[in-house]
Amino acid sequence: MQVEVKRENEYIPNLAVLKNRTDMTELETLFEFEFKDKDLQDHFSYKPGQFIQLSMFGIGEAPFSISSTPTRPGTIELGIRRAGDVTEAIHRLEPGDVVGLRGPYGNGFPLEKMKGKDILIVAGGIGLVPLRSVINYIIDERDDFGHMTLFYGACLPEERIFVDELENDWPSAPDVDVLQTVDECHDTWMGNVGVVTTLFDKYEVDSENTVALICGPPVMYRFVVKELLDLDFRRDEIYMSLERRMKCGVGKCAHCQVGHKLVCKDGPVFTYFEVQRLQEAI
Amino acid sequence: MVIMQNYVIKKEDLNKLVERALDDYDVYAPVQKKSIHVYDQISDPASMDLNYGQTMTSAKKLFNPPVENMMTFDFDKKEIKDRLEDTIPETPSLIVGLHACDINGLLFLDRVYGGEYDDLYYQKRREKTTIIGLNCLESCESGFCRSVNTHIVLEGYDLFLTPIEDERYYVNVGSPKGDRLITLAPDLFEEATEDDVDAFRKSLQKKHESLPVEFHLDNLTETLDMAWDDPIWEEIGEDCMNCGSCALVCPTCYCFDVVDEVGLDLKESTRKRKWDTCLYYDFALVAGNHNFREEPEARLKYRFYHKMRGAVHDQGIIACTGCGRCIDACPAGISFLDVLAQLQKNWASAPTIEGGN
Numbered sequence: 001m002q003v004e005v006k007r008e009n010e011y012i013p014n015l016a017v018l019k020n021r022t023d024m025t026e027l028e029t030l031f032e033f034e035f036k037d038k039d040l041q042d043h044f045s046y047k048p049g050q051f052i053q054l055s056m057f058g059i060g061e062a063p064f065s066i067s068s069t070p071t072r073p074g075t076i077e078l079g080i081r082r083a084g085d086v087t088e089a090i091h092r093l094e095p096g097d098v099v100g101l102r103g104p105y106g107n108g109f110p111l112e113k114m115k116g117k118d119i120l121i122v123a124g125g126i127g128l129v130p131l132r133s134v135i136n137y138i139i140d141e142r143d144d145f146g147h148m149t150l151f152y153g154a155c156l157p158e159e160r161i162f163v164d165e166l167e168n169d170w171p172s173a174p175d176v177d178v179l180q181t182v183d184e185c186h187d188t189w190m191g192n193v194g195v196v197t198t199l200f201d202k203y204e205v206d207s208e209n210t211v212a213l214i215c216g217p218p219v220m221y222r223f224v225v226k227e228l229l230d231l232d233f234r235r236d237e238i239y240m241s242l243e244r245r246m247k248c249g250v251g252k253c254a255h256c257q258v259g260h261k262l263v264c265k266d267g268p269v270f271t272y273f274e275v276q277r278l279q280e281a282i
Numbered sequence: 283m284v285i286m287q288n289y290v291i292k293k294e295d296l297n298k299l300v301e302r303a304l305d306d307y308d309v310y311a312p313v314q315k316k317s318i319h320v321y322d323q324i325s326d327p328a329s330m331d332l333n334y335g336q337t338m339t340s341a342k343k344l345f346n347p348p349v350e351n352m353m354t355f356d357f358d359k360k361e362i363k364d365r366l367e368d369t370i371p372e373t374p375s376l377i378v379g380l381h382a383c384d385i386n387g388l389l390f391l392d393r394v395y396g397g398e399y400d401d402l403y404y405q406k407r408r409e410k411t412t413i414i415g416l417n418c419l420e421s422c423e424s425g426f427c428r429s430v431n432t433h434i435v436l437e438g439y440d441l442f443l444t445p446i447e448d449e450r451y452y453v454n455v456g457s458p459k460g461d462r463l464i465t466l467a468p469d470l471f472e473e474a475t476e477d478d479v480d481a482f483r484k485s486l487q488k489k490h491e492s493l494p495v496e497f498h499l500d501n502l503t504e505t506l507d508m509a510w511d512d513p514i515w516e517e518i519g520e521d522c523m524n525c526g527s528c529a530l531v532c533p534t535c536y537c538f539d540v541v542d543e544v545g546l547d548l549k550e551s552t553r554k555r556k557w558d559t560c561l562y563y564d565f566a567l568v569a570g571n572h573n574f575r576e577e578p579e580a581r582l583k584y585r586f587y588h589k590m591r592g593a594v595h596d597q598g599i600i601a602c603t604g605c606g607r608c609i610d611a612c613p614a615g616i617s618f619l620d621v622l623a624q625l626q627k628n629w630a631s632a633p634t635i636e637g638g639n
């Protein structure tokens with residue numbers, strides 16, 4: 001059955017109920033939402049890398065990447081960091097509470113172009129939120145993609161998110177390597193110490209037939225891109241997700257404009273080739 | 283063969299038409315307030331003044347008001363109420379005397395608020411508004427419409443009036459809504475004769491002779507691609523106060539902010555959108571207090587780039603109608619036109635009007 005998910009008025013969110021919340025770190029929590037409208041919940045689909053606009057009524061609306069994968073229908077998972085008014089309020093939600101969701105918006109990762117290729121994923125801190133969607137997607141559609149390598153860097157060991165998947169699920173999936181690093185460690189950390197780019201010295205990356213996906217704090221991009229270019233990655237095969245302030249999510253308010261592109265509609269995923277030509281991009 | 287029907291109306295009869303329209307429409311027209319003109323609602327045709335250069339603010343406010351309620355959320359019932367229908371007046375509107383530049387401004391907004399996603403708040407108002415345009419035969423003080431090719435308009439109006447000899451207007455009908463106005467007062471309109479068409483042609487000729495071309499659009503996007511680091515931005519950035527007046531009066535600036543306001547009884551909240559401008563400090567602020575446009579000059583420059591370069595990428599046309607309002611409104615005396623002309627001069631790679639230099 002085909003249901004019409006397009007709403008009459010694009011700005012009016014759909015009501016969704018918080019089903020579950022899992023605290024991941026002091027600042028970040030994974031929230032699982034379900035639409036109240038059962039038809040919509042059953043037919044809601046999206047691409048890894050797309051985002052939704054979440055409304056905390058009375059406080060405001062903000063964009064968040066979808067962290068679940070469409071290959072595992074069920075709740076819509078959002079990994080959210082406390083950063084200000086809206087995100088503080090989200091962190092006070094209890095199961096059963098109601099919020100508004102609209103979307104999905106944005107272009108998402110280029111899954112079609114990634115088919116048959118090896119994938120290198122470089123994530124920093126909370127940048128793993130959108131990338132987790134694509135990682136689980138690739139694991140679920142394993143035959144469509146080549147080898148997958150994940151480099152994940154966080155400041156401290158206890159600041160890592162999705163630890164269970166990082167340590168257990170992903171390394172044990174077929175044809176997947178996971179390397180982690182932290183900037184500073186405690187006695188408990190046995191792994192690599194150093195920024196995420198130090199992992200390039202520890203692991204041989206072959207750029208031939210490989211697509212790179214990056215997401216992390218703005219400072220990370222420059223350094224990671226440099227490593228990738230040194231390895232002869234093509235500029236249009238390095239994909240990065242950009243973050244900007246968003247008000248409408250649908251190309252109307254211009255808050256998210258970078259150079260001559262809109263992050264909400266043309267992005268949030270851009271190739272490095274596009275980004276290097278945009279003023280003020282990174 | 284079907285021939286397009288054009289009419290003439292006596293200038294004095296236009297007032298009669300407005301008089302009759304007042305029964306069916308909320309009528310807006312330029313009115314004089316002290317030394318300036320603004321679009322205002324009128325209840326008497328005598329208060330409108332079509333002999334004006336430029337209104338201070340644009341007609342954008344009638345389609346996209348400075349503040350608007352989008353929806354209300356009821357905390358007890360956990361229900362969202364769409365406020366779309368409440369914010370749109372029940373009575374249709376009629377705007378009289380919109381110049382070509384402003385109609386072109388609306389055509390630009392039509393693109394922004396249409397496309398892949400609909401913005402119904404704007405679109406419903408647009409559908410409910412009838413526009414009587416007015417051709418300018420002479421240039422206004424700060425306008426440079428001919429330089430950006432917005433002195434001509436082919437659509438976006440319902441009727442379009444061009445002054446011709448004998449105190450009459452030549453009337454182009456642009457839409458079925460325009461036809462409806464004519465049927466409202468068929469006695470006031472006469473079918474245009476061949477002499478009238480001739481007079482119309484003369485008026486257009488007069489217009490084309492009197493409107494100056496101040497600079498060439500030809501290579502503007504190329505110029506801007508190259509001029510990112512031009513010292514001009516720092517120079518004018520020093521003067522700019524980031525007051526945002528230029529954007530607020532502009533017919534094509536459309537940036538908005540969205541805020542939730544909780545009612546005093548704490549029972550509901552209203553989501554509102556408000557005009558915003560990229561000149562304001564927090565416009566491009568993101569997490570960690572990183573500001574992609576920290577310096578005043580960066581924000582001023584961005585306005586030029588968004589309108590004259592970004593819009594071309596996004597909508598296929600520049601977001602400037604050459605109305606000159608930003609020039610009149612700027613307390614620092616910054617002229618949008620002069621900046622563009624200066625850039626053209628510094629970077630011109632195509633022949634300029636002076637014959638190439």
Ligand SMILES: Cc1cc2nc3c(=O)[nH]c(=O)nc-3n(C[C@H](O)[C@H](O)[C@H](O)COP(=O)(O)OP(=O)(O)OC[C@H]3O[C@@H](n4cnc5c(N)ncnc54)[C@H](O)[C@@H]3O)c2cc1C
Pocket residue numbers: 051060062063064065066078079080081082083084085086087088126129130242243244245246268567568569570571572
């Ligand atoms: C496409 C996209 C995907 C995102 N995905 C996630 C995600 O998966 N998880 C997550 O935790 N965050 C994500 N963000 C960032 C998130 O939207 C902001 O942290 C959030 O809007 C802050 O809102 P606030 O009201 O809590 O903070 P505010 O009170 O508004 O401000 C707190 C700080 O955040 C800045 N800020 C406000 N809005 C934004 C914004 N839209 N983007 C960046 N900074 C902002 C402010 O300038 C200030 O420094 C994403 C942003 C974008 C554009």
Ligand code: SF4
Pocket residue numbers: 521522523524525526527528529561582611612613614615616
């Ligand atoms: S009106 Fe003038 S001073 Fe004010 S923001 Fe615009 S350019 Fe700057």
Ligand code: SF4
Pocket residue numbers: 528531532533534535589601602603604605606607608609618
């Ligand atoms: S930028 Fe200035 S001249 Fe151009 S449309 Fe806006 S207000 Fe008018």
Ligand code: FES
Pocket residue numbers: 245246247248249250251252253254255256257262263264265
């Ligand atoms: S968020 Fe409004 S234009 Fe992108």
